[in-house]
Amino acid sequence: MISLKINKALCGAKGEMSLEVDLEIEQGEFLAISGESGAGKSTLLRILAGLEEAEGEVVVDGQSWRNFPVQKRQIGFVFQDFGLFENMSVEQNLLFVANDRVLAEKLLEITQLSELKKRKPNTLSGGQKQRVALARAFMSRPKILLLDEPLSALNPEMRLKLQKEILKLHQRFGCTTLMVSHDASDIYRMASRVVVMELGKIVKDGTAKEVFSTDSSCLIGEVLEVQQNRVIVLVGQQLIELEVSKDKQLNIGDHIKLESYLAF
Amino acid sequence: MHELLNTLSTLDLSPFALSFKLATITTLILFIVTLPLAWVLSQSKSKVKPIIESIVSLPLVLPPSVLGFYLLVAFSSFDLAFTFKGLIVASCFYSLPFMVQPLQGGFESLNKNMIESSYIAGKSKWVTLFRVALPNIKPALMTALIITFAHTVGEFGVVLMIGGSIPDETRVASIAIYDLMNNLEYGKAHIYSAIMLLISFFVLLSVYIFNHKQKYFKGVRA
Numbered sequence: 312m313i314s315l316k317i318n319k320a321l322c323g324a325k326g327e328m329s330l331e332v333d334l335e336i337e338q339g340e341f342l343a344i345s346g347e348s349g350a351g352k353s354t355l356l357r358i359l360a361g362l363e364e365a366e367g368e369v370v371v372d373g374q375s376w377r378n379f380p381v382q383k384r385q386i387g388f389v390f391q392d393f394g395l396f397e398n399m400s401v402e403q404n405l406l407f408v409a410n411d412r413v414l415a416e417k418l419l420e421i422t423q424l425s426e427l428k429k430r431k432p433n434t435l436s437g438g439q440k441q442r443v444a445l446a447r448a449f450m451s452r453p454k455i456l457l458l459d460e461p462l463s464a465l466n467p468e469m470r471l472k473l474q475k476e477i478l479k480l481h482q483r484f485g486c487t488t489l490m491v492s493h494d495a496s497d498i499y500r501m502a503s504r505v506v507v508m509e510l511g512k513i514v515k516d517g518t519a520k521e522v523f524s525t526d527s528s529c530l531i532g533e534v535l536e537v538q539q540n541r542v543i544v545l546v547g548q549q550l551i552e553l554e555v556s557k558d559k560q561l562n563i564g565d566h567i568k569l570e571s572y573l574a575f
Numbered sequence: 576m577h578e579l580l581n582t583l584s585t586l587d588l589s590p591f592a593l594s595f596k597l598a599t600i601t602t603l604i605l606f607i608v609t610l611p612l613a614w615v616l617s618q619s620k621s622k623v624k625p626i627i628e629s630i631v632s633l634p635l636v637l638p639p640s641v642l643g644f645y646l647l648v649a650f651s652s653f654d655l656a657f658t659f660k661g662l663i664v665a666s667c668f669y670s671l672p673f674m675v676q677p678l679q680g681g682f683e684s685l686n687k688n689m690i691e692s693s694y695i696a697g698k699s700k701w702v703t704l705f706r707v708a709l710p711n712i713k714p715a716l717m718t719a720l721i722i723t724f725a726h727t728v729g730e731f732g733v734v735l736m737i738g739g740s741i742p743d744e745t746r747v748a749s750i751a752i753y754d755l756m757n758n759l760e761y762g763k764a765h766i767y768s769a770i771m772l773l774i775s776f777f778v779l780l781s782v783y784i785f786n787h788k789q790k791y792f793k794g795v796r797a
Contacts, residue, residue, distance in 0.1 A: 362691050381694045388695050394688030398710035407706070408696040451696060 387448030617682030639732025681715025
């Protein structure tokens with residue numbers, strides 16, 4: 312069980328703000344943290360990791376983590392920019408964390424990196440680097456796994472596969488996971504709980520369904536192109552062409568509600 | 576021509592040997608002593624950091640005579656004036672910023688998350704320094720070592736004040752050239768100066784080629 316009661320002055324996207332978080336996370340929970348950039352999501356992970364200081368208290372399994380060095384926290388962290396050891400090969404990146412060849416092989420296999428294990432990070436693509444960072448984060452058999460947008464650089468196919476693999480590893484290692492993500496599909500498939508942050512504060516807390524389904528009877532789309540009586544609308548990642556009644560004036564960039572649809 | 580050959584054959588190269596010995600020892604000492612300092616400075620957010628940085632950079636702006644004067648005052652109680660050991664101590668002060676600044680700059684330019692990843696992996700600051708930070712700043716390391724070496728070879732003012740010109744003890748190349756000038760031995764002074772010029776040029780050239788290759792290699796493979 313992790314209990315966070317923290318307070319820290321931050322310079323956010325909209326000027327100065329204070330990060331005020333009071334959060335309890337159960338052992339084994341998979342918590343997603345969502346919200347606009349600059350809301351303090353990454354800072355929250357960094358404070359939990361011991362990389363940044365804050366006022367207040369971080370208590371893990373009844374033990375206060377005040378003045379508890381980052382080296383002893385037994386966490387896994389996937390940074391947004393990966394933070395790979397540039398001087399080491401993919402395999403050495405993993406073995407540097409823990410000299411456990413069996414686990415390293417297994418993780419390289421899961422992340423489909425076995426072929427690339429002798430390569431240096433600067434020869435890899437963004438998606439490959441992200442997978443190395445993920446594999447490396449599990450090498451310490453972490454109690455707490457902190458993921459800062461861990462799947463953002465991956466293509467949809469790899470993303471889907473790694474969503475499953477991260478979940479499996481999360482369960483296998485029995486870790487408590489905190490994942491910063493903007494992606495509703497990542498959150499829906501992986502997280503058991505979601506908190507949404509705005510300007511340093513938690514404004515929503517619940518399951519993915521509760522948090523993201525505001526009005527289940529309509530979809531919101533963005534107008535991309537307006538023709539005479541037709542518009543092209545973006546809904547999620549899909550383009551839909553719609554007829555519009557003549558008296559309706561629509562402009563590019565407008566957000567419109569699409570109602571009355573059925574699944575078939 | 577005959578005269579030139581004659582001059583070359585009788586050329587005393589011991590001042591150069593002494594210069595290189597002094598530069599090698601100084602570079603080694605400075606590297607060992609200032610590596611932790613540069614590392615700590617690069618990671619520090621302390622308020623005293625600008626004070627330490629200013630002290631380290633002082634030899635860049637101080638006239639060598641000021642440094643030489645204070646060192647002579649300090650040496651009077653240690654019996655170091657006009658000795659090779661004294662020259663080493665003086666060189667270590669004089670070349671200090673040339674070792675610390677490139678190292679510190681190299682460490683500061685490292686990806687912060689890479690260093691933090693090492694801490695998260697449970698590694699201490701020292702293990703992180705030697706296994707992660709140092710191997711990733713090769714161009715800065717190369718610059719620090721070679722520029723410190725070259726700068727010590729090129730030292731004049733402080734050496735003159737601290738060491739004088741005792742053959743095989745404190746008479747390094749730069750002092751030898753000064754002496755030759757004073758004795759109106761222009762032929763030898765020319766040769767000595769040309770050797771110094773060539774060595775300095777090739778030292779700098781090697782640094783720039785190495786660093787260019789490092790950047791090119793990273794750029795192509797990235």
